[in-house]
Each structure stands twice: as C-alpha cells, then as structure tokens.
Amino acid sequence: MQLRIGAPAEVGMCPERIERVRRRVQSWVDGKLHSALVVIAARRGVIVLQAAVGQLTPDPASPPVQLDSIFPLASISKPIVATAAMILVEDALLGLNRRVQEYIPEFTGPGKEQVTVHHLLTHTAGIDDSAVDMHIVQKTGTTDLAQLVDDKATVHDLYVELGYDAPLICPPGQRHYYCQYGIELVGQIIERVSGQALPDFAQERIFAPLGMNDTHYGVPAVLRPRTVRRPDDAPYAQPETIPLDGTPVLCRALGGFNTNTFMESVWACGNVTSTAPDMLRFGQIFLNRGMYGDTRILSPAAIALMRRNPIPGVGSWVGNQQETSEASYGYGWSITGNTHYINNGSLLSPETVRHGGAGGVFIWLDPTYELASIYFSVELQPSPFKDHRANSDLFVNGVTAAITE
Numbered sequence: 001m002q003l004r005i006g007a008p009a010e011v012g013m014c015p016e017r018i019e020r021v022r023r024r025v026q027s028w029v030d031g032k033l034h035s036a037l038v039v040i041a042a043r044r045g046v047i048v049l050q051a052a053v054g055q056l057t058p059d060p061a062s063p064p065v066q067l068d069s070i071f072p073l074a075s076i077s078k079p080i081v082a083t084a085a086m087i088l089v090e091d092a093l094l095g096l097n098r099r100v101q102e103y104i105p106e107f108t109g110p111g112k113e114q115v116t117v118h119h120l121l122t123h124t125a126g127i128d129d130s131a132v133d134m135h136i137v138q139k140t141g142t143t144d145l146a147q148l149v150d151d152k153a154t155v156h157d158l159y160v161e162l163g164y165d166a167p168l169i170c171p172p173g174q175r176h177y178y179c180q181y182g183i184e185l186v187g188q189i190i191e192r193v194s195g196q197a198l199p200d201f202a203q204e205r206i207f208a209p210l211g212m213n214d215t216h217y218g219v220p221a222v223l224r225p226r227t228v229r230r231p232d233d234a235p236y237a238q239p240e241t242i243p244l245d246g247t248p249v250l251c252r253a254l255g256g257f258n259t260n261t262f263m264e265s266v267w268a269c270g271n272v273t274s275t276a277p278d279m280l281r282f283g284q285i286f287l288n289r290g291m292y293g294d295t296r297i298l299s300p301a302a303i304a305l306m307r308r309n310p311i312p313g314v315g316s317w318v319g320n321q322q323e324t325s326e327a328s329y330g331y332g333w334s335i336t337g338n339t340h341y342i343n344n345g346s347l348l349s350p351e352t353v354r355h356g357g358a359g360g361v362f363i364w365l366d367p368t369y370e371l372a373s374i375y376f377s378v379e380l381q382p383s384p385f386k387d388h389r390a391n392s393d394l395f396v397n398g399v400t401a402a403i404t405e
Contacts, residue, residue, distance in 0.1 A: 002293040003280060006046035011370075012405035018049050021398040028391050029053040034360065034377040036065040036228050038276045041373045041399045045284065049399065050276075054378070057229040068275045070214055070227040071376045072257045074236070074357030076279070077272040078183055080202060082121055082332025083282075084190050086302045087205050093193050096121070096331075103189040106164040111171055117189065119172045120182040121331045122311050126168035130246035130319070132181045135166035143248040155253045156265055160184050176316045176327035180250060180269040187268025199266055209295045210281045215274040219263040227273065229258055230378045235389075236359045243382050257359060270358070276374045279363055283372045286333075286353060286365045307353050307367065309335040333365075345396040362392040366400070373399050 008015045018041075029037050036054035040047060055062040056069055073080075088094035096118045100107050107115070111126065119125035137143055139162055145155045153161075163181050170177075187198050194201050199217040207215045219227050230237045238256035254270065255261025265271055274282075281292055286307065290298035298306075309328050316327035328337040333353035336344065344354055349368035356362045360377035375392045382389065 001045040001284070001288050001291075003042060003045055003047055003284065005050075006048065008048040008402060011043040011046045011048065013043055013048055013402045014404050017398065017402035021049060021395065021402070022051055024391075024394065024398060025051050026053050032380065033389070033391065035230065035234075035380055036069070036378040038065060038067060038069060038071070038376045039374060039395060040067075040276045040280050041371070042280060042284075043372075043403070044370045045288075047280075048402075056226075058231045065228060066226075067277060068214060068226065070219065070223055070273050070275055071361055072236075072262070072270075072357070072359060073272045073274055073279070073361060074270045074359055076355050076357040076361055076363055077268065077270045079332035079353075079355055079363075080206065080272055080282070081183060081186055081190070081198070081268045082306065083206060083298065084198070084202055085117070085121065085186055086298055086306060086331065088190060088193050090299060090302055094189065100125075100185060100189070103192055104164070104185060106161075107185065109165050109167055111168050115168075115172045117186070118310065120186050120189075122314075122329055123176050123179050123182060123327070124173050124311055124314060125179070125182050126170045126172045126174065126177070127166070127179050127182045128169045128177045128319075129180050129244075129250055131169050132163045132166045133247045133249045136162045136249050144252055145249060146252070154265070155261075156184075156267060159249065159253045160188060173311075173314070175322075176311065176314050176329055177318075178316070178329075180247075180267075183269035184267065190268075197266070198268060202272075206282070206297060207278075209297060210278075210285070210292050212274065212278040212281055215272065215278045215282075217266045217272055219273050223273075224263065227263075228378055230359070231380065232258060235379050235382045242358075276376050279374055280372055283363055283365045283374070287367055287370060287372060306331045306333060307335070307351065309337055343390060343392045345393045345400065347397050347400040356392070360390045360392075362390070362396075364396050369400065369403055371400065371403070 008018045038052045041049040052065050052067045056065045100115045115125045237258045239251045242251040285297050289300040290303045315322050316324040328335045336352040348366050352366040354364040360379035362375040364373045
C-alpha cells in the first residue's frame with residue numbers, strides 16, 4: 001500500500017469533522033501558539049488532511065511554511081535509530097539480549113556487565129543523563145567540550161567517549177530513565193556492527209528505499225533554505241534556551257536547532273531532520289507490517305515486536321522521583337497502553353505507537369484505527385508544566401473523532 005490523497009468518506013471518515021480540524025490548525029497559528037505548523041493525517045493509506053500554516057522563519061519577509069518544509073525531528077529520531085538496530089537484528093548481526101560490552105568493551109563500571117541492548121533501547125539501562133553530565137564535568141572540569149576537541153575528534157565523539165565509564169544510578173531493568181546517552185550507545189553499536197557511519201546506514205536501509213529524500217542527520221547546506229527557523233529566544237533555538245535541567249554538557253554539545261552545531265552534527269538520539277510527508281512514509285511501515293508499497297524494511301515479526309511494550313510493570317523516573325507507574329516504552333516507540341501523557345490525546349487505541357520531539361513535533365500510528373497522524377510545529381513559549389506547549393493532543397483527538405466506521 002502506497003500513500004495517496006483522497007476524500008475522507010473513502011476511508012470511513014467524516015469530511016465535516018476533518019474540515020473542523022483544519023480550521024483549528026489555522027487558529028493555533030493565528031493565535032500565536034506556533035509560528036509554523038504542518039499537519040498530515042492518513043487512514044488506510046489515504047491522506048485525508050494536510051495543511052501548512054504560518055511562516056518558515058521569524059523574518060518579516062519570510063516565505064510561508066510548506067508541506068515539504070524541513071523540521072528537526074529531535075527525539076522522533078529515536079524510532080529511526082531503533083529501526084536501524086532492528087534491521088541488524090534481522091540481518092543476524094545484532095542481539096537485543098546481548099551485553100552492551102560485547103559491542104562496546106569500553107563501556108565499563110560496576111553493574112555494566114548486565115546492561116543489554118534491550119536496556120538501552122527501552123531506557124532501562126540505569127543510565128541517567130544528569131549523572132553522565134556530572135561525571136563528564138568531574139573528569140574534564142568544563143561543560144564546554146568544544147574547548148577539548150582536536151581535528152581527530154568531534155564534540156559528539158568526545159561526549160560519548162567520556163561517558164563510557166559513568167556510573168549507573170540503579171541496576172538495569174529496574175527503572176525507566178529517558179536517556180539520550182543510552183541511545184548514543186545504540187548508534188555506536190550500529191556503526192560498529194554494520195561497519196558504516198550511522199547516516200550512511202540509515203540512508204541505505206531506510207531513507208532511500210522509502211523515498212525519504214528530504215531526511216538526513218543534520219541539515220545539508222542545500223536544504224537549509226527550506227528548513228524552519230524559530231526565534232532565537234524560542235525553546236530549543238539556542239543551547240541556552242533548551243529547557244533541560246542538569247545537562248549543560250549535553251545541551252552545549254547538541255546545540256540549539258538554529259545553530260550550525262546542530263545542523264552539522266550527527267546524534268543518534270535527536271538530530272534527524274525531515275518533512276511531514278517523509279515521516280508519513282516511515283510511519284506507514286508500522287501500519288503495513290514492515291512494508292511501504294513493494295518495499296520491505298522490516299519483517300512482520302519485527303514490527304510486532306516494536307509495537308509491543310517489552311517492559312511491563314517498569315515505572316518512569318526523573319532523578320529520585322517516580323513520574324508514572326508504567327513507562328510503557330518499547331523499541332523506539334512509546335506504547336500508548338493505559339498511559340495518560342498530556343500531548344498524546346485520549347481517543348487513540350491502546351495499541352497506538354507514538355513519539356514526540358523537542359520544539360513541538362509529534363507522530364502517532366494507530367494500527368487499530370489504521371490511522372497515521374503528524375503534527376510538526378514551532379513552539380514559541382516554554383510550557384510552565386515542563387512538557388510541550390502544543391495542541392497536539394487536541395489535533396489527534398479531532399482527527400480520531402472523524403472516524404465513523
């Protein structure tokens with residue numbers, strides 16, 4: 001099944017309700033919630049809604065944002081790196097239940113011999129970004145790794161290397177700590193096992209086969225004129241506007257979305273850039289048992305595994321505080337289950353897989369309702385509740401409510 005544009009009624013959806021969602025989208029930009037917003041919704045492979053509203057950049061003379069404008073995916077990069085890892089599992093080169101030390105012997109310290117690739121992908125390795133940051137500062141005396149690099153290494157490489165011996169904060173498998181560093185280790189494993197740089201592997205095995213021609217790690221110079229830019233004081237625009245506590249090393253190393261540092265780096269955890277149409281193609285493989293059209297990316301078995309919750313009963317933690325009793329996080333995706341995260345709506349089925357990303361980007365894939373929805377925005381203000389200031393939940397509720405059969 002390939003995507004095509006069609007009428008809502010073709011796939012059992014109410015056109016009036018879809019039009020109501022379109023009006024809401026326009027109102028959120030008119031009301032200054034976002035400076036740019038691109039949305040797409042498709043059911044059974046038929047695109048029933050697509051809209052691009054707002055400006056590409058803060059410049060008064062900015063062109064309007066387009067459906068194919070490029071957004072930073074931020075943490076939506078994680079399902080992509082998880083897909084790359086799963087491809088290597090299918091290639092009989094990588095084992096999810098194997099020890100990380102088998103692939104990265106430098107990953108040393110008490111308890112680390114028990115950490116598996118499964119733990120890294122599900123954020124249950126016992127690694128905490130704040131603890132990694134503190135460890136690096138203690139070793140180097142600085143939060144700015146750019147001062148320490150030479151022409152043989154990058155800030156990213158140094159960050160990963162310095163964190164190899166950071167201590168675990170709990171035994172693996174006990175708690176879910178959403179962790180950027182653990183996903184960087186997954187990226188390292190992919191490179192070592194495949195013998196390719198992560199961007200090259202993703203291009204060869206995911207992006208090119210799916211026709212995701214506008215998807216890259218970082219932003220190639222030729223695509224920068226099509227890339228959204230946010231005001232420099234907006235969340236995530238610059239390192240100093242990244243609202244993450246306790247990780248100054250990581251924030252400086254990543255760079256804000258407006259910086260050359262971000263556009264020229266490669267981070268497994270969060271610097272893929274893409275368009276809404278490209279990501280709709282990617283999402284379809286999780287609704288089509290691993291295929292898009294005649295192209296197979298993963299087997300039905302791998303898709304089924306990635307849509308399950310492999311850590312039932314494990315709670316989500318931040319520091320010493322438990323946030324939820326059920327993290328419900330799988331291999332690259334959050335699994336909706338019975339969770340109640342504010343930005344993810346209330347009407348989707350429990351089988352829905354989803355992910356959000358810093359700055360206001362979201363994707364939902366609901367196999368029960370055969371629905372794929374994307375909400376790519378530029379957030380203008382930080383949320384007082386330390387989550388996204390976006391109406392993504394309202395959007396996906398409105399789209400799901402348009403299903404009539």
